[in-house]
Amino acid sequence: MAEVKVGIINVTGYIGMELARLLHRHPSVRLASITGRSAVGKGIGEVFPHLADINLTIEPELGQVDLAFAALPHGESAATVVAMLERGIKVVDISADFRLKDASEYRRWYKATHPALEHLKEAVYGLVELNRGQVAGARLVANPGCYPTGAILALAPVIKEGLIEPEIIVDSKSGVSGAGRALNLTTHYAEANENVYAYALDGHRHLPEMLQELRRLAPEPALSITFLPHLVPMTRGIFTSCYARLSGGEKSREDIVRLYQDFYRGETFVKVAVAPPQTKQTWGSNLCLIYPSVDIGTGTLIVVSCLDNLVKGGAGQAVQNMNLMLGFPEETGLEGLAVYP
Amino acid sequence: MAEVKVGIINVTGYIGMELARLLHRHPSVRLASITGRSAVGKGIGEVFPHLADINLTIEPELGQVDLAFAALPHGESAATVVAMLERGIKVVDISADFRLKDASEYRRWYKATHPALEHLKEAVYGLVELNRGQVAGARLVANPGCYPTGAILALAPVIKEGLIEPEIIVDSKSGVSGAGRALNLTTHYAEANENVYAYALDGHRHLPEMLQELRRLAPEPALSITFLPHLVPMTRGIFTSCYARLSGGEKSREDIVRLYQDFYRGETFVKVAVAPPQTKQTWGSNLCLIYPSVDIGTGTLIVVSCLDNLVKGGAGQAVQNMNLMLGFPEETGLEGLAVYP
Amino acid sequence: MAEVKVGIINVTGYIGMELARLLHRHPSVRLASITGRSAVGKGIGEVFPHLADINLTIEPELGQVDLAFAALPHGESAATVVAMLERGIKVVDISADFRLKDASEYRRWYKATHPALEHLKEAVYGLVELNRGQVAGARLVANPGCYPTGAILALAPVIKEGLIEPEIIVDSKSGVSGAGRALNLTTHYAEANENVYAYALDGHRHLPEMLQELRRLAPEPALSITFLPHLVPMTRGIFTSCYARLSGGEKSREDIVRLYQDFYRGETFVKVAVAPPQTKQTWGSNLCLIYPSVDIGTGTLIVVSCLDNLVKGGAGQAVQNMNLMLGFPEETGLEGLAVYP
Amino acid sequence: MAEVKVGIINVTGYIGMELARLLHRHPSVRLASITGRSAVGKGIGEVFPHLADINLTIEPELGQVDLAFAALPHGESAATVVAMLERGIKVVDISADFRLKDASEYRRWYKATHPALEHLKEAVYGLVELNRGQVAGARLVANPGCYPTGAILALAPVIKEGLIEPEIIVDSKSGVSGAGRALNLTTHYAEANENVYAYALDGHRHLPEMLQELRRLAPEPALSITFLPHLVPMTRGIFTSCYARLSGGEKSREDIVRLYQDFYRGETFVKVAVAPPQTKQTWGSNLCLIYPSVDIGTGTLIVVSCLDNLVKGGAGQAVQNMNLMLGFPEETGLEGLAVYP
Numbered sequence A, B, C, D: 001m002a003e004v005k006v007g008i009i010n011v012t013g014y015i016g017m018e019l020a021r022l023l024h025r026h027p028s029v030r031l032a033s034i035t036g037r038s039a040v041g042k043g044i045g046e047v048f049p050h051l052a053d054i055n056l057t058i059e060p061e062l063g064q065v066d067l068a069f070a071a072l073p074h075g076e077s078a079a080t081v082v083a084m085l086e087r088g089i090k091v092v093d094i095s096a097d098f099r100l101k102d103a104s105e106y107r108r109w110y111k112a113t114h115p116a117l118e119h120l121k122e123a124v125y126g127l128v129e130l131n132r133g134q135v136a137g138a139r140l141v142a143n144p145g146c147y148p149t150g151a152i153l154a155l156a157p158v159i160k161e162g163l164i165e166p167e168i169i170v171d172s173k174s175g176v177s178g179a180g181r182a183l184n185l186t187t188h189y190a191e192a193n194e195n196v197y198a199y200a201l202d203g204h205r206h207l208p209e210m211l212q213e214l215r216r217l218a219p220e221p222a223l224s225i226t227f228l229p230h231l232v233p234m235t236r237g238i239f240t241s242c243y244a245r246l247s248g249g250e251k252s253r254e255d256i257v258r259l260y261q262d263f264y265r266g267e268t269f270v271k272v273a274v275a276p277p278q279t280k281q282t283w284g285s286n287l288c289l290i291y292p293s294v295d296i297g298t299g300t301l302i303v304v305s306c307l308d309n310l311v312k313g314g315a316g317q318a319v320q321n322m323n324l325m326l327g328f329p330e331e332t333g334l335e336g337l338a339v340y341p
Helices: A014-024 A077-086 A103-110 A128-136 A146-160 A207-217 A253-264 A311-326 B014-024 B077-086 B103-110 B128-137 B146-160 B207-217 B253-264 B311-326 C014-024 C077-086 C103-110 C128-136 C146-160 C207-217 C253-263 C311-326 D014-024 D077-086 D103-110 D128-137 D146-160 D207-217 D253-264 D315-326
Strands: A004-009 A029-035 A067-070 A090-093 A140-142 A167-174 A224-231 A238-245 A270-272 A288-295 A300-307 B004-009 B029-035 B067-070 B090-093 B140-142 B167-174 B224-231 B238-245 B270-272 B288-295 B300-307 C004-009 C029-035 C067-070 C090-093 C140-142 C167-174 C224-231 C238-245 C270-272 C288-295 C300-307 D004-009 D029-035 D067-070 D090-093 D140-142 D167-174 D224-231 D238-245 D270-272 D288-295 D300-307
Touching: A004 A014, A014 A029, A014 A311, A067 A077, A067 A311, A077 A090, A090 A311, A103 A207, A128 A146, A128 A311, A146 A167, A146 A207, A146 A224, A146 A238, A146 A253, A146 A288, A146 A300, A146 A311, A167 B167, A167 B238, A207 A224, A224 B238, A224 B300, A238 B167, A238 B224, A253 A270, A253 A288, A300 A311, A300 B224, B004 B014, B014 B029, B014 B311, B067 B077, B067 B311, B077 B090, B090 B311, B103 B207, B128 B146, B128 B311, B146 B167, B146 B207, B146 B224, B146 B238, B146 B253, B146 B288, B146 B300, B146 B311, B207 B224, B253 B270, B253 B288, B300 B311, C004 C014, C014 C029, C014 C311, C067 C077, C067 C311, C077 C090, C090 C311, C103 C207, C128 C146, C128 C311, C146 C167, C146 C207, C146 C224, C146 C238, C146 C253, C146 C288, C146 C300, C146 C311, C167 D167, C167 D238, C207 C224, C224 D238, C224 D300, C238 D167, C238 D224, C253 C270, C253 C288, C300 C311, C300 D224, D004 D014, D014 D029, D014 D315, D067 D077, D067 D315, D077 D090, D090 D315, D103 D207, D128 D146, D128 D315, D146 D167, D146 D207, D146 D224, D146 D238, D146 D253, D146 D288, D146 D300, D207 D224, D253 D270, D253 D288
Parallel strands: A004 A029, A004 A067, A067 A090, A090 A140, A167 A224, A270 A288, B004 B029, B004 B067, B067 B090, B090 B140, B167 B224, B270 B288, C004 C029, C004 C067, C067 C090, C090 C140, C167 C224, C270 C288, D004 D029, D004 D067, D067 D090, D090 D140, D167 D224, D270 D288
Antiparallel strands: A167 A238, A238 A300, A288 A300, B167 B238, B238 B300, B288 B300, C167 C238, C238 C300, C288 C300, D167 D238, D238 D300, D288 D300
16 A cells, blocks of 8 residues: 655644654654744754654655645635645644634624635635544545634533524633743743633634534524633643533433433544543543533533543644544544553 | 731741742831641741741740631641631631532532531621622622632633623633642642643532622523633743623724723722733733633633732732731732743 | 563662653553552552552562562661562562672661672663663662763763763752652651752762763773752752763764764664753653763853653662563553653 | 832742732831733732732832842843843842852853943942842842852851862752743653652852952962762752861861851851751741761761742842942841741
């Protein structure tokens, strides 16, 4: 069998370097080419000593590969993605450029006209557990945002079954790496350490992703979400707490758990936890742990989820998408257990 | 003027030692006696080197003082508190023993018959901003729990005005010192570091405090709260995010902010923040920062609050209560600004 | 080929669970049996959710395996190790019981008569880079301590060449997981967070290991080491800074670097870094990064080293030893890159 | 008595804002004017919410004050300091511009000609415990660097008495706030968290300060220091470990401790700890804890010291200098105990 080659566009961000870590150990593909917005011409091991085993130079342009991961910022990504598609290269786009199907939503949240409307339709939202079939046949997959991954997976089962009232609260707590590698006072160590706060109180760009995917599942589209992200002092991990009133008669926690177990039965990377989960239990792995619960006193469903924002919320999910797009078993190269403690 | 003497019962917990720090610098009282559940007979500086300037020995029994802080665990506290009252000593009780007015609620949440029913009625819930007058005249004040302090202060203005639907979500993120100084695997460094999770999904003992105090304010008592506490990897700080539907017509953020400013006008320790606040801005101080907001898309009120769980959520609030009980200006000894970064 | 089976005695400590993580993904052995000092009868996934993919129950006694890892505390380990040897099972002992060749040193540092003198002689000190041949032929390997691994690897080249004066300073900074999973006030989160300090100022048990192995290399035995370990607020990682006067004429940093490169040429897990290394560059991997330098002003050699105390300083090194003992390529199952950031 | 007014030049760095915190509560001076390199025209509470109680606007130029703290970067500071002196304003200079008496050393370490040679001679190195008399009479005090404060205080007693060999190792571990508020990849949260490393292996600018002050104390000037600073993942604190051979006959730890106790007897801010100290015990306070020890096996003196780099290593020491320069008791406004945990 001819060797399958893959490349990373912009390896120098946190998702880019995590992709390099995962792909280096992937048994079925060869990481053959990498580019960077900085450090062009340097060996990757010079820039990132932990990747010194990867014998590649950061190039200005991607070499010929079968599939590329585009890890550029939104807005910048689309043009590069299109150029890849035109070269016959499949693409997993890490940016937000192809996630929203409705171009007016893109304009509203990203304050720009969509840069590649003609490809919006073919792009598949790469949340494998919901869109597995489409991903397998896609040549362009939009890798989900880190927050939507945790929130959608937590809510999908009850929304599909129409078990909750349509007003949902999603309260997420993210590690600081989610803010990326670009320097900013809010992610300066002395500012972020020993500190917790909410941000994006006027609305976060990941909200329309959640709405888009959950509305597709819902029997009726009246869904609304209040989403509030928080920064907590750790490097990796997102903990998402979802709240909604149960509708249509009492449900026990056991009923709900059974529903979740059925919904995610057979999934490798989404597990219904038997005890309240912790982000650390997913550290460095592609796992998303989900725990549904019922607040008896108020009839409120509480579903919490944990994941590593750079893996299931980023590079790991991207590799999971790649595996499907290239015909490999979904879990290939993603079998590593979480590193704990 | 005769010198006012105060004492700390069980100085060896985190609230106890924070009380010692604050009282040592208080200009109007003298910390005259301290006891401990451990380390009896040792100088406090031997046990806690940062308190070496305090020249006191940990005693088995409290000496004669005018007011005592009881920093014992719930259940254990009540008997000691009663003994102090009988000696004519005013008491600020840090434990939960006198917080709940309804003894059946105490039984339900603390799994025990209330240990001192006869004193329950006179105890004042020491959230000064709501109960200032009662505190000033009390001889027994129940110092509020750390979570209720942040949640009640965040919600009081809109509940008093009847501006929200009665179903409220309270999602709190606490630093690890809130779990106390007793050893536990969940607060073992390697377990708690780089980790976030929810706990007490079956109900947390601080919920009935929130309900009790907020129902007293509400025009109608139909209030319900779903409360979920989370542990985040930092030592001090609680960030609380409250969510509720606005009722009775549209309100702008400006309307709500004005309401909060009016409600807390003149308060030294509760401030309506002009930008989304951070727990670190309250670190080591008696400040509670509150920031109300409106999610326009869904008509949901979001109010967040920040405080230091060991100060406004513990020892600082206790000193604030003491000041009122002893007739000193409320802010005496609590003027220190937050230590940042 | 018949399958090779391995077991872990006491999987419930940090080294034990890290062994489980590594062995689960090892392509040439099967983790077949695990025991624990606690949690006997439970599935490992119940106790450690991140290990839920491992389908094993914690047993009271180890089943039949070809090689066992004994991850018991010192003193307790020896008897179990001997029992394994008698059952024909090879052993990598994580404890300190077989590290010191001189039983009087054992007595001095561990305050006990050596519990299995008759096996002391055959035990090989499992620092593969120095003792590769002996390890390959051993049936009992004593896995090195975490501090000695970093210090010995940092100093071996110059000591072997006799390039430094015999008085050496070793100043190590360790993450908190090195103190293990047993509860202790010093590793309570609120105590260890935002804190640095030295401990064992009266002498640390890892010192005689350093002396034993380095004296074996030295042309003359007059070597002395002042070793001071420090605790720093992170979970994993040891940074070791070694200081010694260069002897016998001026040496440039280039000369020294060349010596180190020659010494460690061909090693998979010890690398001479091209820039000052950081512990995070080894996080979760079996890598030890070494960086020698010369303080020109004083003629002092400075060599620093980084490793993950639970991998190269523990479970990873144990697997490296196992690989040699069982005839597998040394790096098998240890190829994972560091997880960064 | 006429009110004494003080000002802060560049309040927007970490030392500047810590000065504001301390001076706001100082009973004998009034913080009357502040300037900033950024945020001119804004109220300080807008920029730093934890300082909202301070009712001052950040000005482009300092108003009339009796004493100014110059918290500018080195090189930039000197011209401003001179301008203040010419206006008759006493100055505590936080920068390094006036610390080194030998202008050629300044040139060597700061790669620039000294910008104000004519004032170098009158500047007093503001380590109060060594230079108290000179500080009291000075109009220009150079506030010591954070590392030199911890190292000089740790070594002064034995160097003055000539008790150690002249080759000294100083290994320091600093929290990240020591690197300041300017953005840098090394202080980006995700990079600095869970990480330890040495830096400035080619020499650090704080070394000549240590040598200058310690050589002034030494009976013979042959002193040399190998100084290696390390970054550890915490916000505040410096832990310094000093190593040197004891000379001239055996000394017990008791002998050495007595020497240190005698040397620092009566000092408010330097204490000889009775047990190995921790940086956290000095958090937010002006305390420096020192603990001398002897490694019996090698005859090596080990002295460790702890301080808060922003207080005794910065703003607190600056206020201590100010107190002396203005004739106030040295401890005025610095009585706050460390905030622990």
